[in-house]
Amino acid sequence: MRRQLRILSGLALLLLLVAGAGAQELLSRPEIEGHATPTAEFPEPRSASLEYTDVAVLAVALGLSVYLALVRRSRRGLFLLAIGSLAYFGFYRQGCVCAIGSIQNVVLALSDSSYGVSLAILAFFALPLVATLFFGRTFCAAVCPLGAIQELFALRPVRVPAWLDQALGLAPYVYLGAAVVYAATGTAFIICEYDPFVAFFRLSGSANMLILGACFLVIGLFIGRPYCRYLCPYGALLKPLSRLSRWHVRIPPEECINCRLCEDACPYGAIHPPTVKQSDADRKAARTRLVLLLALSPVMVAAAGWAGRGLGVPLSRLHPESQLAERVRLEETGQVEGTTDASDAFYSTGRPRQELYAAALALHERFSVAGMLLGGWVALVIAVKLIHTNLRRQRTEYSAEKGNCVSCGRCFWYCPAEQVRLGLIENVDVVVKRPPAEEGKS
Amino acid sequence: MAADKNRQDRRQFLGGGVRTVGAMALAGFSGFLAGQSGKAEETIWQIDPDVCTTCGNCATYCVLDESAVKAVQCFDLCAMCDPCPGYFDLGHRERTTAAENQLCPTGAVLRTFIAEQAGVPRFEYYIEEKDCIGCGKCVEGCAMMNGSLYLQVRHDRCVNCNQCAIAVACPSQAFRRVPASQPYLMKKKALAATQRRGSS
Known part of the structure; x- marks a missing residue:
């Protein structure tokens, strides 16, 4: 019992010392004669030659x-x-x-x-x-x-x-x-x-x-x-x-x-x-479809690009900064109880909330541009696929x-x-x- | 038949043209990127110890069975405390090296008596790397004092995944890509302590 008390008091003393020093100042390392300070080893990364x-x-x-x-x-x-x-x-x-x-x-x-x-x-x-x-x-x-x-x-x-x-x-x-x-x-x-x-x-x-x-x-x-x-x-x-x-x-x-x-x-x-040889009617229909598709595809791409702007917010959810901002916002408005490791880490940095929100908003903006491009890309892929399936091809043999x-x-x-x-x-x-x-x- | 042959030739010619252009474009693109990479260096993953919050994800999220992240001791910063809050569990009953008194779940922090100064015993705390699982408990404890212990990706173990799994799980975004020529990041105060010793 006495020993435990001593240990606890030792720890308390140490903590007091730290608190007294304002926790910012470091305890100095004692100089001990005949004892050289060891150095930690830092192994080198895998050499490039293996790559x-x-x-x-x-x-x-x-x-x-x-x-x-x-x-x-x-x-x-x-x-x-x-x-x-x-x-x-x-x-x-x-x-x-x-x-x-x-x-x-x-x-x-x-x-x-x-x-x-x-x-x-x-x-x-x-x-x-x-x-x-x-x-x-x-x-x-x-x-x-x-x-x-x-x-x-x-x-x-x-x-x-x-x-x-x-x-x-x-x-x-x-x-x-x-x-x-x-x-x-x-x-x-x-x-x-x-x-x-x-x-x-x-x-x-x-x-x-x-x-x-x-x-x-x-x-x-x-x-x-x-x-x-x-x-x-x-x-x-x-x-x-x-x-x-x-x-x-x-x-x-x-x-x-x-x-x-x-x-x-x-x-x-x-x-x-x-x-198989196409009938004239089939060929004509295919040609009409093709012309239609060619005319329509720019419209499709533009429409999908416009729609893709809306993807900005959902797309940005994968970004850690955006996730964090959302969580911090929920905690601030009291919509969720408690904190996560991520929000704790954020609070401990002392970074102002507004700065985080601004960064998240900038990310949303960036991701809506990305969403627009992504939407356009998807539409383009679909359009090219449709055009490709309507192109007339001739094969005389079984081929890969x-x-x-x-x-x-x-x-x-x-x-x-x-x-x-x-x-x-x-x-x-x-x-x-x-x-x-x-x-x-x- | 002749028309058919012409058609074939034209197709082949077009195909050849597109291929040549494609190959040249690819080569040009690669060359451009190679030039770029000449400016910027190859990167590997590392933890910024000043950002790390010792959440413990490093121990569990690494794709290796035994995490590539380990605790590192900056001896220049260590005050050789007794009791060491990175070594002893806060609720320890005796100040001995018995397992139940230790903070480290695997006993990877080794406590070695060095000398007694004015009645105060001084200890050196080493990390036994083969036993360390990178959980960061000792780092968290040590932060109450000087904070000489910190977590680092050990590059003899790290397989340098293209997307580090711990980086995805890291709540404080302490993981980042660093140039391969400077593979380790030091705590700012650890760096200062090392430099102080170097200059003295």
């Missing part, structure tokens, strides 16, 4: 995937490369940095001159884009760890109805727009924050993220690559570039014989049948749709011409009877 190793691995993997998809036409090779990429970029490097997330670094560097994007991140952003421009989405096939993990899970793919596929296919552009807005305003990197697979790569993470990732993988058993097709913002950049690609994978090695064997081969719905095809190589094996190339059969007539010349394709 350049990542870039080298990326370049080699990209080159390999192009070679395997276009030259060797080896599904097995691509599959092994995908596993390798998953192991290196996914589990070894723990998913950071990746090409998908690098979009945000690039955007932040453009909007904030004090932030510099490192050359390695820049390489992660640009290399796959350039490769796609020439060779199609071979990056998605076997280099991207997010693609690779889904590739392994696409076990029982079902066909997604075309209308749904097309509609959901717009989501990546919207996500890209939102990610750009939040990166440019310095709010957060939402692509990284909501990356569904990174928790698996690290074998740790919040329960929410693990559940989200598990959902994507389970859905991925039946709907091939759900993230790549319906969410990936980097895919949204790759799609149009891939459509321009010079050397893209072809299903048959040489000429297509329209045997239809590959029709259901693609788990990602990227194989398109030959087009360049935008959606991820060059995974699953379809090669289905093609009898490929079997001939591999020397497994003598000629295509062994397996398939060529359809009659009139082509009664539905």
